[in-house]
Amino acid sequence: MQIYTSLVATCISTIGLFASGEWRTLHGEMNAFSTGRLSYVTTLVWTAYSFVGSHSVAALIVFRDKMNGVKIIATLMALRGFTSYIYQNYIDNSKARKTRANAEGATNDSLC
Incomplete structure (x- = not known):
């Protein structure tokens, strides 16, 4: 639920x-984050992890549930999926920036 x-x-x-x-x-x-871009992304990733991984951890603490192999694998799969999602967004963003920079460079060259 x-x-x-x-x-x-x-x-x-x-x-x-x-x-x-x-x-x-x-x-x-x-870019304006006081401790840098990497720190900003790391903060977001750990915040998301706390929400993704908190269900099994909360069950361990609150209900005194036992951590078994299925829960460990489910938590690891959720983390891997989230990490893959973030990494793919990073790759797509990098490609888009390169394409944009190349297009702007070509436009500036044709104007000269």
């Missing part, structure tokens, strides 16, 4: 982020 609540909250937050246009300022926010 908790997963559905988190999923709905994530969807609503994501829709709100794009509907408000605030997603355009995320790059500037990352």
